[in-house]
Every structure is written in C-alpha cells, then in structure tokens.
Amino acid sequence: MKKIFPTIISRSLRCVSGGVGFPTVALTFAIAVLFIAISLLSRSQTLADDDLGFGKKDLRGGENWAILIGVNYTSRQEELRDGDDLLSRDALPALSNAANDALAIADILTNYYDYDKSHVIVLTDDKGTDSERLPTKSNIARELLRVSKEADEDDTVFFFFAGHGIKLGSQSTSGNNVAMLAMDVELQNGEPIGNLFGLPFGLIDDLGRIKAKQKLLVLDCCHSGEIFNQHRASTAFQPPSDGRGRSDESLLNAPAFQAMASCRASQLASDGRDGNSKFTSAFLHGLRRIPAQNQKQPVTAHAILQHLEGYFDPSQRPDCRNLVEQTGDAGEFSFKPNTKADFKKFLVEELEEAYLRSMVVSRQGSWWFQECPWFIPSIRAEMVQIYDSHRVVARGNEVADLLDAESLRLAADSALRQLKEGESEVARLRRKHGTLLLDADNGKKLREALAEIESDLEPLLPKSNAIEASRGVSPKVAPANSMDKDLQAADVHLLAVVKHSLSKTEADSVYKQALRMYAHEMRATQVPQNNDMAEDDEKVFNYSLQILQALCRVDYAEFLQRELKQHKLAAEQYQQARREIEQLTFDGKQKGYADFFMAFTLCSEADAWIGINRWKQADSLLDEAKELAKPKPDGLTSPVAGHFLEAHIYRRNAWCKMMQWKIEDAVCSFHKSNQILLNRMSRVNGDDTDTLSSSEEMVCVDASVANQVAFDESRDYSSKVAYLHNLHGIAMGMRFQGETALAAAEYRKLTDRVESAFGQFRSDSADAAIEDQFIGRTINTQERLGDCNLFGDPEVRDLKEALDDYRRAMTRVHLLRDSARDQTTAVLLYKQALALSLPSTFTDHELANQMCEVADKIYLPQKDKAGGLLDAVGTLTTLCVRACEQTAKKGTTNGSELTDQNNLRECILAYRDKVGTTPHRDQLELCLFASDILLKHAGSRNKYQTLADADLLLSFCRVALDSYQATSNDEPEQEFQVSDAVKYLRPYFDTAMNAKMSLGDAQVKEMLQIQAEATLGKLDIKGNEVRPILAVYTLDGKPYLLVDIPRGISRCVSLAESYYNVEMVREACYSTTKLPLPDDVYDAMSGWLKQNPSASLTSSVDCRWRDSVRGFDARHAMTRTFVDSTTGKETTAVETASQATTFPFALQRP
Structure with a gap:
C-alpha cells in the first residue's frame, strides 16, 4: 500500500500543473486525493505497529544510527616488527575476528532491524578498505561528530567497538584507567601515547555530545568493564543489574544512556573462533533468537544481557548498566525488529524438535546404544514422529517423560519396516541396519548384527581428505534421511558407534570424520550459492544437523571415556556438545527437551572427571544437574523433576560421594534417587495416592521400605534395575562405615530381591538391553557380598564365604558382552586369589597363583587404559599372592621371600604415586588391603x-x-x-599401631x-x-x-x-x-x-x-x-x- 500512495499523489500534482481547461476542479480534486492518501498512509502505519502489540504513540520515533568499529590491527604488524621500539613489537597483536564482528552486526541491523544503510557507519581495517572507512582515530572522531550534528533528539545511537583495550599505567593524568585503541594508535615503549579513546571518561564525553534520546555503547575489548568505574559528581553508572523490572514498555520511550561491556575491568575478552568473538557471537545470537521467541517485540539491552549469561563462565562476565544523569532518567535502549524480517527460521522446527527429543532416551543415564541400539541417528527423527502419531497422552500425568521405551520400540519397528518407493541404496541400508539391531534380542545376535553393519558401511566410507579439502562455497546438503547415494555424516556416525560397541580403537578416527562431515554439511546449508545473493534468498539454518553433531560428540566422549580412558578429552567433548545445544533457541517445551540433554551430559562429564579423580569438578557439575530439576524462577516445574534422569542425577551424585568417602552424603543421595523411582512406579501402577514430588524438598529417608508393594507390582523393569542398584549402593555404604556384618546381611537380602525381579522380568519381557542390566546386577551384587567377607573387619569377615560369593558371581559372567565379560572375569579371579592366599584353613597358594596367571593375561594387554577397580587389582593382586606364599613356607627368611616383599612394597609405592592424593574408592581400598598384607603377611623385616x-x-x-x-x-x-x-579404617590403624x-x-x-x-x-x-x-x-x-x-x-x-x-x-x-x-x-x-x-x-x-x-x-x-x-x-x-x-x-x- 505504501508504494501506491506516492504514485497517486504524483499523478494528482501533475494534473494540477498540466491542466488547462479546469484548473479549479483539478486543484480541488488533487487536494482531496492528497488528504485521503495521507490519512490512509497514517492508518496503514498505525495498523502495522499495532500488529506488533503496541502503537506508534507508545514508542520512540526518529532515526536509528549505528557506528560500528572493528579493528584487527593486521596492517600494523609489519611496521611494528621492523621498528626500533622493541617493547612495542608485541604490544599490539593482530586479532582475527574484530572486523568480522562489526560487519556481522551491520548485516543483521540492516536486514532484520529498522536501520537504514545510510545511517549504519562501519569502520574496519579489512584488506582493501578505503582510507576513509578505516578505523583510525580521526575517522572515528569524524563519524562521531557527524552523528552529533545530524542525529535529532528523537533518534537513537548505537556505538560498537571491537578491538584492543589496554590498561593504562599509573602515569595517566586524564583519570582514564583503560584505553580503547584505534587502528593508528601511537606506541612508545609498549605503551599507547596517542590516537586512543580513554575509558571511562573520553568516550563517554564524545557520546554525551550527541543529543539523541537513547544511546547504547557496547565494548568488546579487554578490560571494557572499566567503563563503569565512573566517579564524576555529574554522572555515574548504576550498580550491576540483573535486568528484572526492565521490561516495562514505558522505558522504551524514556531517555537512556547505557553501556554494555564484554568483560569485567580486570578480565580479558576472548577473540573467539569461527569468525566472531565469543561475546559478539552470543550478542548476534540474541539479536536473531529473541525476536523469534517474542513475536518481534523490541529487543532491549538488558534482554540481550540476560541472553548472554548462558554463554560465559566466570573468566569472562559481560555487564550492562544505565548512566544516570542529574535528571534521573534511566530508560531502556532497544533494537526494533523490521516488521518484514523473517525470524521464524531461527526457531527449532518440527523435524528438528524430533531430533532434539530423541537425544536422551536412556532411562538410567546409560549410553543410548546400550538400551536401544536400533535408535540409529539417521532415522531416529522419523521414529519419533511415528511415535507421536500413535501416542495417547494421559490426562493429569505429572511425571515428565520424553519417550516411552516400549512405545518407541513399536514406532521404530513401524519406521524400519515401511518400504518407500524410490529409496536410494543408502536409505535401504539404514532400514536394514535398524532392523538388524531391533531384532537382536540376545548378545550373540547383536554381535552378528554389528559385524554385518560394519562390513556394509566400511567400503562406502568417504575419503577423509575430500572432506578436509572442501572450503568456502559448497552445494546444499539434504537432510540426513534423504535419498543421496553417498554416506552422510549420520551414516558415518553409526559406523563409529558400531566400532565403539565392538571396542575397536579405529572408532576414534571414524568419530572424528563424522564430526567433520557434520560441520561440512552444516556449512553447506548456510552458505549462499554465490556472493551476489538476491534479497529474497535466505540462509537455511539446519538445526537438525547441529543437534545430531552434539549427539555425535556425546557418543565420541563416551568412547574416549570408557574405551580409551582419555577422560579429560571426553570432558571437553561433553562441554562442546552442551555449547552447541545452548546456541539453539527453544520455546518452553523445547527448552524442557534441552534440559534433559543438559542433565545427561552434566552427569556424563562428571563421570569423566571422576575417572581422573577430579572430584571438585565432578561435584560442581552434579550440583548444576540437580539445579535443573528444581522449580524455575517463574514457578513452573522443571521437566527433569520426577523423571528417570533426576533419579540418575542423585545416583551419580551418590557414587561420586561414595568414591570420596563421604558415605553419609552418598547414602542420602541413594535414598533420594529411590524416592523418585518409587514415585514413578506408584504412578505407573495407577496409584493416585500422594507421593513425594521431586519439586518438594526431599528428605533422606529409607525408601526401600516406603513402598514395597509399588516395587513388587511394577512392570517398569528399567526403574527396578536402577532401584536395585541404589540398594546396592546403600549396602556398600554400610560396609564403608565399618558395619561388615550388617552390610553382608543387606547384600544377602538384595541378592534374593535381584533374582526375584529378574525372574519376573523374564516371564514378562524380552528386552535384551534390560536383560543385560539384570545380569550385571546379579553378578555385581554377589561380588560385593564377597567384598564384605574379603575386605571387611577381620574380626567378623569369613574368607570361605567370600570365595563362595565370587564363585557364584562367576557362574553368570559368560552372559555378559565381550569386553565386560573379560574385565569382570579378571576382577573376580583376582579377588578369589586374594581370598585363597590369606591365612585360613583352606589356603591354597598354588590355585591362587594359577588364577592370577589367567587374570594377568586379560589385564596386562589393556593395562595402560585400565582404570578404577581393574587397574587396582591388576596392579597389586599377583604380588600380594606371591608375598603371602613365600611367607607361609616353612623355614627361615630366604632371598625369595625378601624379593617378593620388596616387589610388593615397590609396587605399592609406585601405585601410590600413580593415583595421587585423590584415588578412586576401589583403588584406595586395594592400596589399604595390600599395605596391610605387606605388614602382616609378607615376612619379617628390619x-x-x-x-x-x-x-x-x-x-x-x-x-x-x-x-x-x-x-x-x-x-x-x-x-x-x-x-x-x-x-572401616580402624583395622588398618590397628595394624599400623601394632607395628x-x-x-x-x-x-x-x-x-x-x-x-x-x-x-x-x-x-x-x-x-x-x-x-x-x-x-x-x-x-x-x-x-x-x-x-x-x-x-x-x-x-x-x-x-x-x-x-x-x-x-x-x-x-x-x-x-x-x-x-x-x-x-x-x-x-x-x-x-x-x-x-x-x-x-x-x-x-x-x-x-x-x-x-x-x-x-x-x-x-x-x-x-x-x-x-x-x-x-x-x-x-x-x-x-x-x-x-x-x-x-x-x-x-x-x-
């Protein structure tokens, strides 16, 4: 409509000037048309603004100005390097992304916000930039002066600087503590002496001369928080604000002078990677996503600050404050989205939401492949969509659930067996592989399926060199379930998972290739076909690929952690996966799905740090995971609350505490985990009685007797396995509190409960994954009962019972998968050897040594990557057995006895150096036990x-x-x-006291x-x-x-x-x-x-x-x-x- 009105007015005026026979009539007609056009134009603008939820009269008017400065200082490097001032050579290092930061902000302001290109001033030192557009001191000052002359009182001014900020020495007499360096800054002995803008006063004064109603200064440079250290009597910045109370629409029309700093006064600002600084990347993300969620409402400075908070740790903390003048005005600067701009593409769409929901399917916090291997990455979104079409949601169901395992399995069966006309060979392979995994209802079939999938995909694996060579412009890549002939990232991802499950080390390189391919495919969807992109062409943001990439990182981290024992690298992958999901913007429901993923990766990363005995990091991550389950600030219940994953969080917290010998805390967390699980089982059974909500403050009570009926009647076997695992932890807590007899009694009762639940499961279900978990529970419970009688108080332990318990555990080891089977076999053999070698009526050193020989053949080839219990028993047991054997031989001290004693001593000393001051609980227990044997059973010494x-x-x-x-x-x-x-420690103190x-x-x-x-x-x-x-x-x-x-x-x-x-x-x-x-x-x-x-x-x-x-x-x-x-x-x-x-x-x- 706006384009029509000028034409009508123009033709009417031409009629007035060109009319000869009827000037009066023409003039009257033209005036009438002009009046109508102006009225309609005004009405059209009002309606457009009203569509956004506010009228024109409620918002500031005027033009929007932007001065955007980005300085990389690359052109200065040769000059400084060849100069005579040695101290200045390294004083101005080149940046990589500052110029890109200014250009990226200019792009989004002119394409998505109400900023006219003629009012957006960009000064950068990109190669080939005209001298008038370089970010020199004089050019910046010129543009500030220009805006101060041209900007009206109703206008807004946004000033952005990306470049170097430097602390000034004590000789500064201007009152400024930090300098913002222009491209042509003058240096002397490494200190800036000219062509700079002082902070806080110099730049504030320059912007203060501009009479615009609202101004925002954003500084992305080191020490930028110094802008707030302003102590003049006339003006001062407000204290730090959390942004609450800043959403009032009246503030949008009030005068405002605000500043945003990318870091605190004492901090450094990251230059970032991938084209933008860390701060600017998050700032741009906020400008894209906030309007997508808030129906194009104005984006305020404090709204951006709140958005930034999730991107930074304490090493760099952005801040935003208002400059309060004598008038007391403190409005809110805002960026007004363009009414024609399409922000919808920045939101997660339906298919992408399905991928997001499918990221966490484990009921126990396990790796997804252990519970549902058929849920392959390339077609899992399709499975979720079928699942949703069949799902009936129970009214009033308060228990959060992402995906029901049994229903999802049926959906997977439907998705995998649907034949589609015209499918490519790769698409058919995907369905074949998913079906093979779905039909693998026992360990043997699963191993055969994995071998067949590996043989199918390996020959089709793209050459990694081709992936790395592709830079810049690339053709668009179709979604992961397309009909392309070549393998895509999701297919290579599955191959990596298969090799991972088979414990093959080459999974490492395949995972890396899959991650490169995901990144490559995402670039392909975001880069236009040519640089002359038409105005209507828009970038495609494929969040499905980004979500799958995050999932691939988690799978890779699981491999690094469990198979390669590279725990620190695994932790870094978990962190990167969370960052990739945090970069997406969700509505309330989608945010809940993301919270599940965050909780899962926080616990997994905590486990990685536990693997290298970094307890502080692990505790912090688990505390963060527990916070996700608490009620939100707006009073809404967290979707994690009451879910299996909340029980998993408390279970992981319990084991972390147990490993640190914080036994009471551990037992309390086990009880809390079981409260959540009993709550779920009661609801699944149809019990409408009030049970403890996880949003309430849970207390440490014994949940094992709170609702025995709910456990017995439940057919939720995944919850049952987790519940029994918690009871195992509680019994272990008794043992480590020195209650050997009580712990053994609890383990005996638990053995019976595990067998009973396992029998009930086998009569009801054929889920191979849960069957594996029950097998693991039966073996582990019997093993830990044996530990009570091997490592417990010598006054009450029974070595004969220990030997019998380990023997019983061995009877089911053959049912485990290959890698778990071998490790468990070695551990149980080592423990039996210890029980046989200690003085008793059935001591048998010959059999003990033979057991150690078999166990050593399993342990020694994987010695370098073994950890925890296997590492401890593998390192110490054989030498303990030999020392006990030599001491038990009749006769005087001989050289062999002393040699075995010395070997054991040296081994313990070396292992103490290896595990350091924060060993795993099982490692410390073996060190205590071996040292006790050294003193009591390894012969005489001086x-x-x-x-x-x-x-x-x-x-x-x-x-x-x-x-x-x-x-x-x-x-x-x-x-x-x-x-x-x-x-628990008292017998060991007694041994030392006796000595x-x-x-x-x-x-x-x-x-x-x-x-x-x-x-x-x-x-x-x-x-x-x-x-x-x-x-x-x-x-x-x-x-x-x-x-x-x-x-x-x-x-x-x-x-x-x-x-x-x-x-x-x-x-x-x-x-x-x-x-x-x-x-x-x-x-x-x-x-x-x-x-x-x-x-x-x-x-x-x-x-x-x-x-x-x-x-x-x-x-x-x-x-x-x-x-x-x-x-x-x-x-x-x-x-x-x-x-x-x-x-x-x-x-x-x-």
Missing part, C-alpha cells in the same frame, strides 16, 4: 622397614580422612565428630598421632602448646595408655599388666571413681608441675579417651517425639546423643 611400611599404610588411611577437616587437640570438646569411614608398638617407646609420638586419627576420624595436627598427653587406645581387646610428658617420659603402657581390662576402663569413664595411674606416670607429672608452677593437672594435661569404635564416646541413638504447634501432628525422629564422660584415670595420686 626396624626401619617396619617403620616405613607402617607409614605407607597410614598414608592411605589419611587419604581417606583427607576430606575431613584436620583437627587440633586444642579444640573444645563439643566439636568432637567422627568421620563416616572411621570404623609401631613393636618398635618400642621411641615411637610414642607417632602412636599418639595414630590414636587421634583412629578415634576422631580426622587428620591430626599439633596443638598450639606443648603439654602432657595421656591417651587411651584399645587394641586386640586390650587397653593401652600412651604417655608423653614434655622433657620427661614417653611410654606405651599396657594396662592389662596393671590388671585393667577394657570394660573396667569403659566403666570408669562414666563413674566418679577413677582408676589410678601407674606410679612412674604420677612421678613424671609431678616433676613436670615443679618445672611449670603456674600449670595445673586438670587444665593443662591433654587427656584423650573418646573412641567411637571401641565404645568410649557414649554416643547412642535416642528417639524423640516432636509436636507441631500449628497442626498438633506428632513426628518421631532418631537422634544421636552423647552422655557426658570423663577421663577414666585420676590425675592426682590417691
């Missing part, structure tokens, strides 16, 4: 070697205590608290440290002052008194020789009648008092007697009832209470 071997064992005990704060014995009594593992006692009273100081750590469960540090110490320690059922008097005696007194037994000492702790000390101890303390007349025995002597393991701390369980004052409801809780106890001996002579 005094020094006994001392050194005891210290070796203690070093591992202290690693287990390292997560607990070190304690000084000067701390007040009420801070007494034991660690979770103190009871030290055998060396005599010279070791009393070391014995005192052992006593403190073994009883308090914390690392011991010296007190602030030297004073007498009297410490009670119980060993082998006998009480000992450790005495250390400054400049006096140091003795280890066997109280049994004074006719005191443990029970007498314990009773004296609670009695007012105390036991007398030996006379020589009284004599020594009397001598110390004479030397220190101001001291007193009651306040100066450090008395230590508390011992939670041996029963000297009087800690006991006490049940208390609480009544809610509002509801009157009674609740019962079990608390741990302590009865006041005192030192059992009288400090003064009776």
Whole structure:
C-alpha cells in the first residue's frame, strides 16, 4: 500500500500543473486525493505497529544510527616488527575476528532491524578498505561528530567497538584507567601515547555530545568493564543489574544512556573462533533468537544481557548498566525488529524438535546404544514422529517423560519396516541396519548384527581428505534421511558407534570424520550459492544437523571415556556438545527437551572427571544437574523433576560421594534417587495416592521400605534395575562405615530381591538391553557380598564365604558382552586369589597363583587404559599372592621371600604415586588391603622397614580422612565428630599401631598421632602448646595408655599388666571413681608441675579417651517425639546423643 500512495499523489500534482481547461476542479480534486492518501498512509502505519502489540504513540520515533568499529590491527604488524621500539613489537597483536564482528552486526541491523544503510557507519581495517572507512582515530572522531550534528533528539545511537583495550599505567593524568585503541594508535615503549579513546571518561564525553534520546555503547575489548568505574559528581553508572523490572514498555520511550561491556575491568575478552568473538557471537545470537521467541517485540539491552549469561563462565562476565544523569532518567535502549524480517527460521522446527527429543532416551543415564541400539541417528527423527502419531497422552500425568521405551520400540519397528518407493541404496541400508539391531534380542545376535553393519558401511566410507579439502562455497546438503547415494555424516556416525560397541580403537578416527562431515554439511546449508545473493534468498539454518553433531560428540566422549580412558578429552567433548545445544533457541517445551540433554551430559562429564579423580569438578557439575530439576524462577516445574534422569542425577551424585568417602552424603543421595523411582512406579501402577514430588524438598529417608508393594507390582523393569542398584549402593555404604556384618546381611537380602525381579522380568519381557542390566546386577551384587567377607573387619569377615560369593558371581559372567565379560572375569579371579592366599584353613597358594596367571593375561594387554577397580587389582593382586606364599613356607627368611616383599612394597609405592592424593574408592581400598598384607603377611623385616611400611599404610588411611577437616587437640570438646569411614579404617590403624608398638617407646609420638586419627576420624595436627598427653587406645581387646610428658617420659603402657581390662576402663569413664595411674606416670607429672608452677593437672594435661569404635564416646541413638504447634501432628525422629564422660584415670595420686 505504501508504494501506491506516492504514485497517486504524483499523478494528482501533475494534473494540477498540466491542466488547462479546469484548473479549479483539478486543484480541488488533487487536494482531496492528497488528504485521503495521507490519512490512509497514517492508518496503514498505525495498523502495522499495532500488529506488533503496541502503537506508534507508545514508542520512540526518529532515526536509528549505528557506528560500528572493528579493528584487527593486521596492517600494523609489519611496521611494528621492523621498528626500533622493541617493547612495542608485541604490544599490539593482530586479532582475527574484530572486523568480522562489526560487519556481522551491520548485516543483521540492516536486514532484520529498522536501520537504514545510510545511517549504519562501519569502520574496519579489512584488506582493501578505503582510507576513509578505516578505523583510525580521526575517522572515528569524524563519524562521531557527524552523528552529533545530524542525529535529532528523537533518534537513537548505537556505538560498537571491537578491538584492543589496554590498561593504562599509573602515569595517566586524564583519570582514564583503560584505553580503547584505534587502528593508528601511537606506541612508545609498549605503551599507547596517542590516537586512543580513554575509558571511562573520553568516550563517554564524545557520546554525551550527541543529543539523541537513547544511546547504547557496547565494548568488546579487554578490560571494557572499566567503563563503569565512573566517579564524576555529574554522572555515574548504576550498580550491576540483573535486568528484572526492565521490561516495562514505558522505558522504551524514556531517555537512556547505557553501556554494555564484554568483560569485567580486570578480565580479558576472548577473540573467539569461527569468525566472531565469543561475546559478539552470543550478542548476534540474541539479536536473531529473541525476536523469534517474542513475536518481534523490541529487543532491549538488558534482554540481550540476560541472553548472554548462558554463554560465559566466570573468566569472562559481560555487564550492562544505565548512566544516570542529574535528571534521573534511566530508560531502556532497544533494537526494533523490521516488521518484514523473517525470524521464524531461527526457531527449532518440527523435524528438528524430533531430533532434539530423541537425544536422551536412556532411562538410567546409560549410553543410548546400550538400551536401544536400533535408535540409529539417521532415522531416529522419523521414529519419533511415528511415535507421536500413535501416542495417547494421559490426562493429569505429572511425571515428565520424553519417550516411552516400549512405545518407541513399536514406532521404530513401524519406521524400519515401511518400504518407500524410490529409496536410494543408502536409505535401504539404514532400514536394514535398524532392523538388524531391533531384532537382536540376545548378545550373540547383536554381535552378528554389528559385524554385518560394519562390513556394509566400511567400503562406502568417504575419503577423509575430500572432506578436509572442501572450503568456502559448497552445494546444499539434504537432510540426513534423504535419498543421496553417498554416506552422510549420520551414516558415518553409526559406523563409529558400531566400532565403539565392538571396542575397536579405529572408532576414534571414524568419530572424528563424522564430526567433520557434520560441520561440512552444516556449512553447506548456510552458505549462499554465490556472493551476489538476491534479497529474497535466505540462509537455511539446519538445526537438525547441529543437534545430531552434539549427539555425535556425546557418543565420541563416551568412547574416549570408557574405551580409551582419555577422560579429560571426553570432558571437553561433553562441554562442546552442551555449547552447541545452548546456541539453539527453544520455546518452553523445547527448552524442557534441552534440559534433559543438559542433565545427561552434566552427569556424563562428571563421570569423566571422576575417572581422573577430579572430584571438585565432578561435584560442581552434579550440583548444576540437580539445579535443573528444581522449580524455575517463574514457578513452573522443571521437566527433569520426577523423571528417570533426576533419579540418575542423585545416583551419580551418590557414587561420586561414595568414591570420596563421604558415605553419609552418598547414602542420602541413594535414598533420594529411590524416592523418585518409587514415585514413578506408584504412578505407573495407577496409584493416585500422594507421593513425594521431586519439586518438594526431599528428605533422606529409607525408601526401600516406603513402598514395597509399588516395587513388587511394577512392570517398569528399567526403574527396578536402577532401584536395585541404589540398594546396592546403600549396602556398600554400610560396609564403608565399618558395619561388615550388617552390610553382608543387606547384600544377602538384595541378592534374593535381584533374582526375584529378574525372574519376573523374564516371564514378562524380552528386552535384551534390560536383560543385560539384570545380569550385571546379579553378578555385581554377589561380588560385593564377597567384598564384605574379603575386605571387611577381620574380626567378623569369613574368607570361605567370600570365595563362595565370587564363585557364584562367576557362574553368570559368560552372559555378559565381550569386553565386560573379560574385565569382570579378571576382577573376580583376582579377588578369589586374594581370598585363597590369606591365612585360613583352606589356603591354597598354588590355585591362587594359577588364577592370577589367567587374570594377568586379560589385564596386562589393556593395562595402560585400565582404570578404577581393574587397574587396582591388576596392579597389586599377583604380588600380594606371591608375598603371602613365600611367607607361609616353612623355614627361615630366604632371598625369595625378601624379593617378593620388596616387589610388593615397590609396587605399592609406585601405585601410590600413580593415583595421587585423590584415588578412586576401589583403588584406595586395594592400596589399604595390600599395605596391610605387606605388614602382616609378607615376612619379617628390619626396624626401619617396619617403620616405613607402617607409614605407607597410614598414608592411605589419611587419604581417606583427607576430606575431613584436620583437627587440633586444642579444640573444645563439643566439636568432637567422627568421620563416616572411621570404623572401616580402624583395622588398618590397628595394624599400623601394632607395628609401631613393636618398635618400642621411641615411637610414642607417632602412636599418639595414630590414636587421634583412629578415634576422631580426622587428620591430626599439633596443638598450639606443648603439654602432657595421656591417651587411651584399645587394641586386640586390650587397653593401652600412651604417655608423653614434655622433657620427661614417653611410654606405651599396657594396662592389662596393671590388671585393667577394657570394660573396667569403659566403666570408669562414666563413674566418679577413677582408676589410678601407674606410679612412674604420677612421678613424671609431678616433676613436670615443679618445672611449670603456674600449670595445673586438670587444665593443662591433654587427656584423650573418646573412641567411637571401641565404645568410649557414649554416643547412642535416642528417639524423640516432636509436636507441631500449628497442626498438633506428632513426628518421631532418631537422634544421636552423647552422655557426658570423663577421663577414666585420676590425675592426682590417691
């Protein structure tokens, strides 16, 4: 309509000027037409604006100006390199993307926003740029002056700078702390002395002269946050803002002067990769995606800032603030989208949404190929679309679920068996391969299917050189399920997954090729056919490929982590996969799908860091994953809440804590995971009773007895496997808390429950993936029952039971897949060998050595990439068995015995260096066990070697205590608290104490440290002052008194020789009648008092007697009832209470 009106007006005016016979009539007619046209034009504009949700009167008017500066400094490099100023040679390094940043922003402003090209000023130092368009100081100043003259009061001005920002030295007298460097900046001794813009004052002053109503300054340079360090009385920037309250439409029409910095004053800004800086890339992304989600509403500065937050870690933090002038005005600068611009292409479309939903299908957080191998990348979106067409959504269903496994399997069967006319050979291959995997209902068929798929795809694999040589303009690539004759990225992706599943190392190169092909195919969809693209031609953003690329990265990370043991590289791939999904913009539902993927990769990356004992990173990632399940700020429930993946998050958190010896935290997380699973099973069973929602604050309660009926009646076998795995973790927690007998009893009950659930599954289902998981549960549960009787408290363990448990576990190992079968076989053989080699009525060193020979043949070829338990048993077991064998032989010490002892010692020392100070739980347990064998069962040695071997064992005990704060014995009594593992560690402390006692009273100081750590469960540090110490320690059922008097005696007194037994000492702790000390101890303390007349025995002597393991701390369980004052409801809780106890001996002579 706008194009028609000028024509009408023009013809009417020509009629007025050219008319001869009827000037009056013509003039009247022309005026009437002109009035109507102006009215219609005004009405047309109002309607166009009203379509956006606001009227013209509500928005600022005027023109939009932009000054965009991008400086790479490439033209200065030769000059600086050849110059005499040596300090300046490296002071101005070239950038790669600054010029591109300015050009990219100009492109989006002129094509998608209301910016006329004549009002967008771009100054860059691209090669071939006209001298008037170079970003020199004079050119920038000229354009600022031009805009200050031409911009009206209703206009807006956007100033953007990408280039170098540099800290100024203390000699700066302008008050500026940072300089923004023009292309022709003058340097002297590495410092800028001319052709620069000072921050914060210089540039603010220049922009302040422009009378435009709204101004936005954006700086993408190092130290740009210095712009906010403005302290003039007349103007100042507001404090940091989170953007809340900045969406009021009235702010769009208010005066505004805002600044956005790409980093803080003390930070550096990344130049980025792939054509734009990290900041500008995210800034452009916001300009594209925010209007796509918000129906082309104006994009405010603070809306962009909020969008940026997801792209940056603490090393670079953008900020945006308002400059508040004396008038107090603080409006909001906004970019107004062009009404004709098409932002829809920036949103995820239906097919892409199907790919997004299909990224996470695991119910237990496993690799997707282990649970549904038929869900191949190239046609999984088609499977999801068929799934959706058949799906019936239950009304009122609150449990979040991406894809139901059984229904998805039916959809896959339908998709794979549909014959399509005219399909290419590759398309038919895809259906064939999916069908082979779908029909593989046992391990043998699966291995045969994998071999056939590999033989089909390998000859068709594109040459990698051809992929790498293709640069720049490329033909468009069709979607992954097209009819092309050649393999595409998704097909090569499947080949990599197949080789990965077969544990072939060449999967590494195939994964890399698939990732290159994904990137190549995405470039092909985004690059126009030629540089002279017509105005109507638009880029195609194929997010399906980007989603599949992220999935491929996760698969590659799984391979790096599990097969190659390259955990750090795996973590980097998980991070990159998340970044690629974060670059997409979703609506609310699609955001939920993305959250599932984020939760999955956060847990997977945490596992990667755990693989190299990086606990801090793992804990942080798991905390971030747990946050995804919490209610959103707008009150909406997270889609992850109540889902299998939330249970998986807590399960992974539990194992992470367990590996760090934070046993209580681990057990609590296992219970929380089971609460979620029971909640799901109750709902699936049709139970409408209120169950705990994961959005509520979950408490650590024993879920194993909370709803036994729900578990027994459930046919949700994936949840059952996860639930049983959690119960296994809880039983293991008991073992590592030193409760060997209780843990063994729990494992016996769990063995029965696993077998019962497995039998129920086999009568109901034929899912090969879940069957594999049940097999793994039966083997692992029996194995860990054996661990209770091998590694548990020597006073209650039963080596014969351990041997039987490992034997029973071995009976099902043949049902595992190849790689898992071999590793499990080796571990179980090593553990049986240990049980057979320790002193008992059935010790059999010959059989133990034969088992080690078989296990070594499995372990040694993969030694370099083995980790965790296999690495520990493979490294230490054979030498432990040989040392025990030589010691058990009759006769005197011989050279062979000493050699085996030395070999074991050297191996333990080397392994301690290998695992460092943060070993995996299983690694630490084997180190403790092997060191205990070295001291107790590896033959005789001299005094020094006994001392050194005891210290070796203690070093591992202290690693287990390292997560607990070190304690000084000067701390007040009420801070007494034991660690979770103190009871488990006590037998090892006892072994070390026995060794030290055998060396005599010279070791009393070391014995005192052992006593403190073994009883308090914390690392011991010296007190602030030297004073007498009297410490009670119980060993082998006998009480000992450790005495250390400054400049006096140091003795280890066997109280049994004074006719005191443990029970007498314990009773004296609670009695007012105390036991007398030996006379020589009284004599020594009397001598110390004479030397220190101001001291007193009651306040100066450090008395230590508390011992939670041996029963000297009087800690006991006490049940208390609480009544809610509002509801009157009674609740019962079990608390741990302590009865006041005192030192059992009288400090003064009776």
